[in-house]
Amino acid sequence: MLVLFGMPVIQLIIFGFAITTEVRNAKIAVLDNSKDEITQLLINRIESTEYFQIERTINNSDQIESAFKSGKIKLAIVFQPNFQNELLHTNKAQIQILSDATDPNQATTLANYVSAVVMDYQNELMELNKIPLTIDTELRMLYNPQLKGAYTSVPGVMGLILLLVSAMMTSISVVREKEFGTMEILLVSPMKPWLVIISKAIPYFILSIVNVATILLLSTTLLDMPIHGSLFLLTLVTVLYILCALSLGLLISTITNSQLASMLISLVGLMLPVVMLSGYAFPIANMPDILQWIANLSPAKWYIIIIKNVMIKGVGPEGIWKETIVLAAMTAVFILISIKRFKIRL
Amino acid sequence: MTNETVIKTEDLTKRFGDFTAVKKISFEVKRGEIFGFLGANGAGKTTAMKMLIGILKPTSGNAKIAGFDIYNQTEQIKKNIGYMSQKFSLYEDLTIMENVQLFAGIYGLSDDEIKQRSSELIHKLNLQNQADKLVESLPLGWKQKLAFSLAIIHNPRIVFLDEPTSGVDPITRRQFWNMIYEAASNGITVFVTTHYMDEAEYCNRITILVDGVIKALDSPAALKEKYNTSSIEDVFVLLARGAKRND
Structure with a gap:
């Protein structure tokens, strides 16, 4: 309602x-x-x-x-x-x-x-x-003398796809177990709860890595998108972002009980802000303060800044540490809240 | 049935805010016993069971399952119990064989054991020709039998069944109870909640739970004699008349 x-x-x-x-x-x-x-x-x-x-x-x-x-x-x-x-x-x-x-x-x-x-x-x-x-x-x-649109769309798509695949799919798959009651069986089994959760997240982690590789391959070959910075650094922050998205997915799964609800939350709560507030489509600087503030809560915003800096500007670790810390902190908060909610539910 | 006590609770209580779902229940269950937990919807059966299987922390009171404490030995408890929920939870999008192997693995059986037990189980249930079919294609009664067989695939000391027969026809229910008897004769203690009064008669002893409180605990025959009725249903109606909760 x-x-x-x-x-x-x-x-x-x-x-x-x-x-x-x-x-x-x-x-x-x-x-x-x-x-x-x-x-x-x-x-x-x-x-x-x-x-x-x-x-x-x-x-x-x-x-x-x-x-x-x-x-x-x-x-x-x-x-x-x-x-x-x-x-x-x-x-x-x-x-x-x-x-x-x-x-x-x-x-x-x-x-x-x-x-x-x-x-x-x-x-x-x-x-x-x-x-x-x-x-x-x-x-x-x-950085982009030919004014190619790919320079904004590629980081944007990466931010969006990874968040959707990791967060939405993880939350749906965990909630699915709740809906079917198999989660209860798993929790009663001798399997450790954290092992259950990690094994739910691993497939989407792998899927996301494959997605990133595909996007990067296509964007460098097809769209002539450069990777000026270090590929290793790019991979590292991407893994961090995927972990952040996975933990967000777990958080969503602890607050919802049906696949439909978690899908709605993921779509409305994640996709909308990513498209509109991450700075991917529309500049953040001229939004009203309240929206800028909300934009700060979206992991995608920080990831897109990092990706642009590393890929296009060729910035090293010294130029992205702030954003990286924000992402790491978000991941930690998501995991902590999930664990807490998970325990309350038990 | 032996004299060894496998479940023992003392004043076990669970409160959710102001609401006391289970209030000071104390009982003992012996090895190999079929112990029935009767109550109307909302009487606190599922809550009580969830505390015993270690997925819900009690507010107060004590309980020992297979000799292990429910507060700080849940790991050991989980190794010694099987559990089947109301939904006969299986992975519908996996085949029967895949489900069997998955659960055997989850319960920590070794690869050799998994191989051996899963083929035993499939033979016992006469599902050889259907082992490659998806579970969703099975009739409800078969899912229920499969779920029960999986709950005891690791030879637990106790198996907890939460309303295992809801929605199943009488003949299948009868067959299901035969499986329960077989498990009990193999030394597996069966703790079962139900709201079917006829099923209560199959239990060695039953507990009648009304508004989170144990109103009666004895063998079906003794209860009928005590309350001077011809069926457990009458005993139940007599005891549950004062119930306030119902949903």
Whole structure:
């Protein structure tokens, strides 16, 4: 009942607020090599839009590079030295826009916002000075120069498939035993309960590994998706994510008693957030706080960040440890709650 | 039946919040005995049984199963008991033979034992021609016999049967009770819950549970004599008249 009445409300809110490809409050860095009046003015204009938030602490190109890698910024603007002089004397000046194209849509949208602001200013100057001025905006799409959609869809699909296969199938198969009453027999048998649970989870673990291998093989051969980082690291975090999903499945199985209910919970509770809130389809940064908060609860969000960092940006362990810890902590919490619920039931 | 006590409970109690499902039940069961647990739905039969087989922790009281304590020796208890639930739980999507081998393995038999016992079991049940069929294709009565045979495949000291005959026709029930007698004569103690009063007559001793409390415990003949009735059903009606729970 709650599901039936609550669903339209939740969907409306999610679709209305979250499901927009418009980007607001994106974190950017500005490297002003000129520090003159015009660059200052442009920076102010860019900042006064609701789209950007400038990270003041980033002041050189090394910092920009590491900020991109850690995902701290989505875009960086670099002014050439002597910007104002060049512009007023040679009628030409250059701005470089670096955009994190691991999410091509977002990268393009953000770059367009910046270009629009710059273009506006250029036109104003032209009208004022009656001379043809050009501010060249040189756009560089980092990590994904060809703006391939696969760069977002592959990590997204991995996050989704693994969560669904592991969590949904595990919960269904455990609940199935409960429904048929065989779980009771297993618990009364000399077999240890944890052994019962592990043996229920192993097939789906293997299945998930096969799925990952297939996805990676297809995406590298068919979609030209690179694996810039270490394959070993990728495998390691994927195994962690699968374990997280399996333990989530066990948790679901301890709170439901029918296959139908566990399937519904898995689909509504897992698939919906993964598709809408994991940052896979729609940027998280411009969702309302409450949805951002909910998005944090989805293991998929963290996994997708890790995968993108490792596969596309080629980041090593130092760049993903935070997300990895979150996943590990989630796994531990899921397992602990499951054990607790399991014992209460007995 | 011998004099060896295999189940002994003292003031066993289970409360769920304010609700006392089983209240201070005490009894003893001897080896090879067929011990019946009678009660209306909701009287606490299943709860009591779940405490004895180690999947439900009692609120208070003590019990020893096959000499092992139900609080901290559940591992040993599980090695010495068999259990058959109301649903005759088998894996419907596996074949008969696969079920037999699976359960034999779960109960910890060695590979040789599994081979030997499973072929014995299939022969005994006369299922040679159907061993490769899925369990879901079996009639209910056969599933029940198979489930019982599996519950005792590892020669447990006690077998617990939770309403083993619900939904089965009288002839099959009769055949089923023959299997129970055979198991008991082999020294397996049978603890059975039922709400069929005629089945109560087949037991060596019965307990009548009303609202979680033991109202009577004796052989069927002695109970009939004591309450001066011709059937256990009358005894039961007499005792259960004051029951408050019913669902």
